[in-house]
Amino acid sequence: MKIVLYLVIVFNCFVGFAQENYSILSQKDRLRQYAGQWISAVNPSTDSVTKLPEIKMSSMNNFNNHSLTIKVSQKDSSNRYNPILYEIIGYDSVTDTVFAAGHNTQGVFFTGKGIFSSEKNWSMQDKDLDGNKIMKVDFNFQNYTDVILEGFDNDNNSLWKTRYIKSNPKDKNIGIQLVSVHKEMLKNPEETLIQLSRMGYSYVETFVYRDGSFYGYSPEEFKATVEKAGMQFLGSMTFFDPENKSDDALITNWWNNTIKDHIAAGVEYLSTSNNNIKNIKSLQELHAYCDYYNKIGKLCKDNGLKFIFHNHADEFLTIEGVRVYDYFLQNTNPEYVFFQTDLYWMHVAGVNPIEYYKKYPKRFISWHVKDYKELGASGKIDFKALFRYKKAAGLEYIVSEVEAYSFPPLFSAGLAWEYIYYELLK
Template identity: 40%
Template sequence: MNNRRDFLKATGALALSSLLKPSALWADTLAKKPIGLQLYSVRDAMREDPQGTLQMVSSIGYRSLETANYADGKVYGMDPVFFKKYISDLGMRLRSAHLGGPRTYDPAKKEEALDWWKKAADDHKLMGAKYLIKPSMPIPTTLKELDIWCNYYNEVGEIAQKTGLKFGFHNHAREFEKIEGKVMMDYMIENTDPKLVCFELDVYWSQKGGQDPVAYINKYGKRFPVLHIKDEEEIGASGTMDFKSIFEAAYKNGMKEYFVEVERYNFEPVISVQKSYEFLNKASYVR
């Protein structure tokens, strides 16, 4: 498809569904695994036709969602109550959300930043979410700067906790670099309150950052209740990710949710997302 935007607008989710193998259209009656999807995986389609794309995601068989869009109290342009009902009618539920929040943090404007998170927590509580995840942050140059962020995350975590949610942070490869001799990710884990802050380990970026995800999960145990399951393209594409050992370690340490995320593609995004689902659905070690 050379012009996906015109295609989506003209034909909607039913035409998108025709791209899938016929068996995928009945996946919800065949699969029992709670395989989740980070909607950033279909980011262009979600921007152009969010409701039709959600129908397509449901038809593949995904049942848990993690969002990557929140602005002005709406998710993908939808009111929180409407969004919850819409995905519920499709047999899906929102479990987690990526929320950038204020891009930088100025302690002098702390109340303004925390007010943003209070509103976000309230809105995502309405949608049934369990986790609020900050997907990235500026990389500090000193541990003193990093301490400011750790304290900030504790305060955001307290807001989330009061709303019945859990706040967490998602890594990329750069969080495994050292600041003043300390691995940034280690320092964050060790200097945030485990009762208030969790971490969503992106297993692909962990490996890219030089950290074996299995060893890292075992090292920090229950600090990783949520995982991003990712590969170079669709899940299983590279053959370099030991997903069996990753899932075994994650289950042993109390993983609650996991989400497929596809950032690069060998195929149309919808096909890569489908192939990722099928890979995990067939894997005996995924439950």
């Protein structure tokens, strides 16, 4: 009797499944929600935006995330954007408050001081340089990409109200593995995808393909949902490990159906991983996997897709004195099989990816950029050094991934995009 292993969800590889209810506790970290590029909504009651919004705001991090430099511009009658406000907002560690100083185009200066009363609510009291109160501004975060601002006079009468929607740039083509926000995708996939798009992500990679569907959507439905959010569905991790690697009928049938579904979904590549390596005892068994990957790779190429092998740490074990990963690279056809470097798992295994990029150039077309905490926060992995070799590796798909959280997963996903965009792809 043939045993077929459907490796749909692998708990020991995707730590992200153990997500907890994290909070943003410090004033400094809460202020980071306001970082990014923002545009005004059509009106404060909706998150809809137009091609030419009335207001654009740039809010850039400074000094290890202690402050933000703000520039607000307004559209004129010629559809040109002119600055109307410059401001610096920062966290003061002495008073544990948020402090601001700024001026408008008329040269009127002001200062402000305030505090986050919760993750979602922030209030600032502005004063002129004589110390007179001039306006209080309340910020209400609807989520990490949507904030409503309202100004009040000294009698608490509303002066104005604006809604900003995050609109970070997509010019550097950064993707995200949706395991990073798995619980959020299960709860509300449409809203989650919209937030990821606003954060600046260009495309998504999934890992939940099963029985012809993605998160309960048909391939066509999921493609349409991702594109409606403003992204592309480019990659999918797929898991099928037949016991008999020579059963061509079984293999061809499963993968042809899988490829058909993914073509309908619009993806460019399929990837897989191997969670059976510790059970492999001989090079003969290892070679059977190489033949299997070559079969899959050829099927993918014949249908206009790329096939990519994703590593964890076990690939750097040895069998009969040969390192598994090296054997895979040497015994798979470069025309059919590419590789997806998981930078975190290579670091766990004590391996330097650069050595592989030098030895096997152009084969590592996708990277999972992942850290022990939020990207760049652990200080353990020299991502900047690795990214100097992206051309040698043949990197085409940069995939952000977060599996260990200090903050709510969606917030952490936003921080990951910022790190890749501003620090690694300068």
